Amino acid sequence: MGPGTGIDTKFSVKGSLIVPREVLDDLKRYASSTPRLLRQAKAHRDHKDCLFLTRSSKPYSPNLVSRLIFEMRQQAVSRGLHFLHRFHFHQSRATFGTWIIQLLLDTGIRTTDAVRFVRDAMLHKDERTTLNYIKFLEESRGKQELASKFSQAFTGLCRRTWNQEDA
Template sequence: MFILDKAATCVDTNSITKALKLWIVWLEETEIDPFSPAALHYKSPTYGFKEELLLKVNYHKSISYNTAANYINVIKNFYQFLGDINVIEPTLFFRHEQKFNGRGKAINATDLSIRPLRKHQGSSLNPLTKSECTVLLSIIEKLSRRDYLMIMLMLGCGLRGQEVITMNSCLFSSEVFSENEAFLIQGLEIGPDVGVMTKFSIPRELFITKVLYEEVLDFVEDANYLRALKKAPSQDNYKPLFLLSNGNRINKSTLYNVWTKIKKEFAESTGKPLAHKPHDLRATFGSNLLRLLADEVAHIDDALHLVKTAMGHKNVVQTMKYVSHLSRRDTLAQAAEVLDAAAIKFYIGDSL
């Protein structure tokens, strides 16, 4: 009926047929119901297909950006058509949004739109090597508990600097720890609702191992932290995880001062410079997690979607940058290797 409707308005139905055929095959392979919206984008019949098309453009190189844009537009129009005849509510499958073109003119669009990814100079990833990580871990174990955990949350959880700075200690409790028996703590969401400033204000589940979670829990239950917390401004359901001596929350300068100290110690220890920024810790986490998942799951596409979720990427194109590091022999073989090495002092009872 949808194709007939387009044919009646003198629209070339060839590309429409190709788009629908590819979409239906994908729906069957993924066992996704086209009439059921999903909370997770990769399980959605619209957003999931958009990410599938982006994979075909950037990873498989089987279609062009223009073709992908046309195909997702067909699916958007299909759902709009179903809405017009009162079969479904289109807003459950995509959202309208206003964007601006190069001339500053407002245009109507949807969040399904596909556009070529702009390349910015200096935006390539620079994850730490295995040898660099080994030295880094030995250095941060000598830092204060606060500074050690700041770095570990970036390296072991893939947090951005701003997310570490605004992390809420209320997320760390004995109840949550005791409820989780798996290797990873599950169901812990970060975002503006809990005071954590994620990129684009998009909430996501925090990827954190139980070992690292317990280290943070020990920190927030320590008398030194509790004394510092008494100086902090009182806020409902929000307590800064990392504080200055005056009770104020840490800032970017705090993080960069710690990193400068680490770089100095690294150079003195190895005779080589640590040519990395704090954000490269997040890149290290993403690269290692993708490598680990690529060995564990059947398809690289599935691994990419899992890394996308853990990293809080807006779309899978951002995650594609990590694929190039899968073949780097000097990169850590597994993300857990870093976490286990950092957790040694916890198991033997050493203190910082």
């Protein structure tokens, strides 16, 4: 991704995507599936290399993708998945970054190596952007510990028998 690849990135950062093996296998199966090959056969020669083509054998435009995601969210919410009501793609990206850096740190990897890996995986131009994930984790951890201590103290108060002398 990035300059010279046909896939624009923010600040023209160049890099690669991390794709889970299962997803890659699904994409390979789809690439050789009959529906996709029929769309490819009808596609303009400039679009024959596109993996995803619409029913009219044209590449998906950014506006169409946005509309389809919006419709998918609406359907999901109507079926009870209310957390998707306020879902935004960029939030899932940040969640991924935070999640992956936490996993790396939990393995005992050095913080600098974890930051470098996540910076490259997320195509951050500036390492300071990635360091915000570390800052978020540290602040969240402190807030979680505080909430836990408060909860323990409050629960202890609620469980006391107030009729006893040492209450």
